[in-house]
Amino acid sequence: MEPRYPFVAVDVPEPEADEIAAALFELGASGVEQRDEQTLVRGARSGQVTLVASFEDHGEAEAAIAALGELSPPLAARLEEVVGDAWRDAWKEHFAPFALTPTITVVPPWAERAPEREGERVLLLEPGRAFGTGLHATTALVAELLDEHAAELRGREILDVGTGSGILALVALLLGAERAVAIDNDDDVIEVVLENAARNGLEGRVEASAGVVEQVTRQFPWVVANIEARVLRPLAPELARVLAPGGWLILSGILESERDDLVARYTSLPLAHVATRPDPASGRGERASGRGDAGGEGWVALLFRAPGGAAPAAG
Numbered sequence: 001m002e003p004r005y006p007f008v009a010v011d012v013p014e015p016e017a018d019e020i021a022a023a024l025f026e027l028g029a030s031g032v033e034q035r036d037e038q039t040l041v042r043g044a045r046s047g048q049v050t051l052v053a054s055f056e057d058h059g060e061a062e063a064a065i066a067a068l069g070e071l072s073p074p075l076a077a078r079l080e081e082v083v084g085d086a087w088r089d090a091w092k093e094h095f096a097p098f099a100l101t102p103t104i105t106v107v108p109p110w111a112e113r114a115p116e117r118e119g120e121r122v123l124l125l126e127p128g129r130a131f132g133t134g135l136h137a138t139t140a141l142v143a144e145l146l147d148e149h150a151a152e153l154r155g156r157e158i159l160d161v162g163t164g165s166g167i168l169a170l171v172a173l174l175l176g177a178e179r180a181v182a183i184d185n186d187d188d189v190i191e192v193v194l195e196n197a198a199r200n201g202l203e204g205r206v207e208a209s210a211g212v213v214e215q216v217t218r219q220f221p222w223v224v225a226n227i228e229a230r231v232l233r234p235l236a237p238e239l240a241r242v243l244a245p246g247g248w249l250i251l252s253g254i255l256e257s258e259r260d261d262l263v264a265r266y267t268s269l270p271l272a273h274v275a276t277r278p279d280p281a282s283g284r285g286e287r288a289s290g291r292g293d294a295g296g297e298g299w300v301a302l303l304f305r306a307p308g309g310a311a312p313a314a315g
Helices: 014-026 056-067 085-096 137-148 167-174 186-198 228-242 258-265 286-288
Strands: 006-014 031-035 049-053 079-084 104-107 120-123 158-161 179-184 206-212 220-225 243-255 270-277 299-305
Touching: 006 014, 014 049, 014 056, 056 079, 085 243, 085 258, 104 137, 104 167, 104 243, 120 167, 137 167, 137 220, 137 243, 137 286, 137 299, 158 167, 167 179, 167 186, 167 206, 179 186, 186 206, 220 228, 228 258, 243 258, 258 270, 258 299
Parallel strands: 104 120, 158 179, 158 220, 179 206, 220 243
Antiparallel strands: 006 049, 006 079, 031 049, 243 299, 270 299
16 A cells, blocks of 8 residues: 655745745755745635645644644644655656756756856755755855955855855855855755765865854854845844955845845944845746735845955955
């Protein structure tokens, strides 16, 4: 008899999807998929997304449904099942090689690799359960800013806060950074980061550990934080603290409507707001699904620079 696996499906407003997905992980989900009108498997109506959370057993799934029903306002989740094991790797069929930036192509380890173009850098990436395939706009926008500032990044050290799969730390190294320190408050993803570093021959240049920015005791010439606005706002003093004089800071996970508030918060520290990177129109799976609601709102990434002299190269 084939095994049966439970999952919880719940329709939520798009701006709340990240927060509720995080809550599902806290309730024991082993993975959370986001579906909307643009994903391969369609989700809820316009302005909403469907979160599909997998659980190890029915008890955990039913407890999560009960917890979602106690929120204010309550969320009406539903319990569904999938039979057999093939679904666990089915998503890999839709994760094909793609150009993350003008110079970097992301290639999953199981995909057939095309001959490299002149000047192309290939990043072998297996996200596992960690966030960060590069298809989501919030990740891609940071990668594009790093690519545009490769000259300033070269030979420097970078701190990646909320690293997920480690994709941004690895992108920085491919672009010429000397060393990357990657931290995440989910210790389960650290093994994913180290495995991805090893796939690319970068394990000697990546330091990955579970932790939060408040525990970081030194400064970096580059800092990236792809989290979400509700977390980035209170983290502002800590992110400014770990930024070296003259250093560069990139923030992402920010909707257009949240931009002005975040710019005001960080420039009050003070940091100089150098650029806003908007989300260009895209038809790529997960990246397109990361766009805003029917009102046309999209994601942005913000680039700041600390006052002071030139930031030191990695030592």
